[in-house]
Amino acid sequence: MRLLAFAFPWLLTACGTAFQPHPIPQQENITTIHEAAPDEDGFKTFVLSNAPQTAWPIQTWDLDSLTLSALYFHPALKVAKSDYAVALASITSAGLRPQLGLNSQLAHSNQANGDISPWAYSLQVSIPLITANKRQISIEIAQYQADIAKIQIAETAWMLRQQLSVDLILLAEQQAMQANLSKLQTAQDQLLDAYQKRLDVGVAGQSDVLPIRLQRDQSAWQLQQTSVQIKQTEQKILHDAGLTTQNNPLFKLAPVQLSQILKERFAHAAVYADATTIQHYALTNRMDIQRGLAQYAKAESQLKLEMAKRYPNLSLSPGIMYEYGDKIWSLGLSAMLNLLNRNSDLWAQAEQVRLNEAARFYALQHQVIQSSEQVHVKYRDSARLLVTLTQTYEQQMQRKAQLAKQWRQGLIDKVEYLQAEIQFYNAQQRLILQQANVMRALQEIENVMQTPIALSQRPVVTLKQQQKATAK
Numbered sequence: 001m002r003l004l005a006f007a008f009p010w011l012l013t014a015c016g017t018a019f020q021p022h023p024i025p026q027q028e029n030i031t032t033i034h035e036a037a038p039d040e041d042g043f044k045t046f047v048l049s050n051a052p053q054t055a056w057p058i059q060t061w062d063l064d065s066l067t068l069s070a071l072y073f074h075p076a077l078k079v080a081k082s083d084y085a086v087a088l089a090s091i092t093s094a095g096l097r098p099q100l101g102l103n104s105q106l107a108h109s110n111q112a113n114g115d116i117s118p119w120a121y122s123l124q125v126s127i128p129l130i131t132a133n134k135r136q137i138s139i140e141i142a143q144y145q146a147d148i149a150k151i152q153i154a155e156t157a158w159m160l161r162q163q164l165s166v167d168l169i170l171l172a173e174q175q176a177m178q179a180n181l182s183k184l185q186t187a188q189d190q191l192l193d194a195y196q197k198r199l200d201v202g203v204a205g206q207s208d209v210l211p212i213r214l215q216r217d218q219s220a221w222q223l224q225q226t227s228v229q230i231k232q233t234e235q236k237i238l239h240d241a242g243l244t245t246q247n248n249p250l251f252k253l254a255p256v257q258l259s260q261i262l263k264e265r266f267a268h269a270a271v272y273a274d275a276t277t278i279q280h281y282a283l284t285n286r287m288d289i290q291r292g293l294a295q296y297a298k299a300e301s302q303l304k305l306e307m308a309k310r311y312p313n314l315s316l317s318p319g320i321m322y323e324y325g326d327k328i329w330s331l332g333l334s335a336m337l338n339l340l341n342r343n344s345d346l347w348a349q350a351e352q353v354r355l356n357e358a359a360r361f362y363a364l365q366h367q368v369i370q371s372s373e374q375v376h377v378k379y380r381d382s383a384r385l386l387v388t389l390t391q392t393y394e395q396q397m398q399r400k401a402q403l404a405k406q407w408r409q410g411l412i413d414k415v416e417y418l419q420a421e422i423q424f425y426n427a428q429q430r431l432i433l434q435q436a437n438v439m440r441a442l443q444e445i446e447n448v449m450q451t452p453i454a455l456s457q458r459p460v461v462t463l464k465q466q467q468k469a470t471a472k
Helices: 002-014 026-035 041-050 063-073 075-094 134-201 206-240 258-266 269-273 275-285 287-308 343-408 414-449 463-471
Strands: 101-108 119-129 314-323 326-335
Touching: 041 063, 063 134, 063 206, 075 134, 101 314, 134 206, 134 258, 134 287, 134 414, 258 414, 275 287, 275 343, 275 414, 287 343, 343 414
Parallel strands: none
Antiparallel strands: 101 119, 119 314, 314 326
């Protein structure tokens, strides 16, 4: 009885803490989402800790500062970090040792057999023993899962940065087109006015004026559409930075000059013209490649665990009994025998999982190699077309300058000059569109390599330069 009295507090302790429900604070979440703003003290601390070179407060926002906002406010990264926290907790739980078992029994006899005492009670402790290093293998599996979750955090951060990069390229294209369409509409208005005067004096007919009016109306519609699209893109940038428009004005964005950026990128054309470098970075630097390797390693550990399960776990059961006056001690040994299934059946599925992960990794490498080739060809062809359009644009610019000089000297009339000016703006439109296409091709190369290129000033080292540095 004294042993039972001693063990009773242990049993109460094992009950643990009572469950406490914690419902989701829906309204509080909504308030937090709307009140998030870049002037928060928490965001300031985050910026100065992760990018101390950033001037505070941020006056004009570029890709780097917008990315910092997304990393702090965007819920996608919060989810990825939460998944990582769950994976870390799984490492701790995988390393927990099995619980001890405690069995007790109380009996009373009518002493029909002449027992010395009518009472019998026993206390037995069950001590599980994990064999074949199963506990360490379980920890290893949990660690690989934590590595996968950590890589997914980096993937999410890269995804947020890439989306902002796409937004900024689109905004730069729209703003350049807006400026072009505004000038084009002014030239078309002047040309329409000049033809209207000719129509009034009978020099021109309605068939001459109507196409010009239609072109002017089309340009006016495009200008209105572009202005609306710019507002939508600016709002999307705010959303992709993790904020809402309810309590936040649109960002004052640093201008992105596509032509200037492309001049700098063309100065290092060998980096992007080298398909081997693109493929090398893609196959060694991409986070999904690292995640695939971690998933395969996890599958191997799972197979290792299934093979270790061939060896049954043991359980020692020391105990003491007081049985109707007799004191008895005992020591038991138990194990679970697998007699119904063959040992190979225990790891057959785990082996298939490992083969599946190997096939997935092969398919991933195949996809990355194909993507590397596709983005390289797309950039190369887009860059060649840009060179041609740039030459045409420069010729139109020279012709426009010549006709402007002749018009000022009275050698040609204003209509001929305005027609050349409209042709110049049309050539400029084609150039803007192609510059944006080349920037998007660069951005796709950046995404395949997962190395900043398009809107970054960070230089990229080619594979040949890496090999030379290694040789030295």
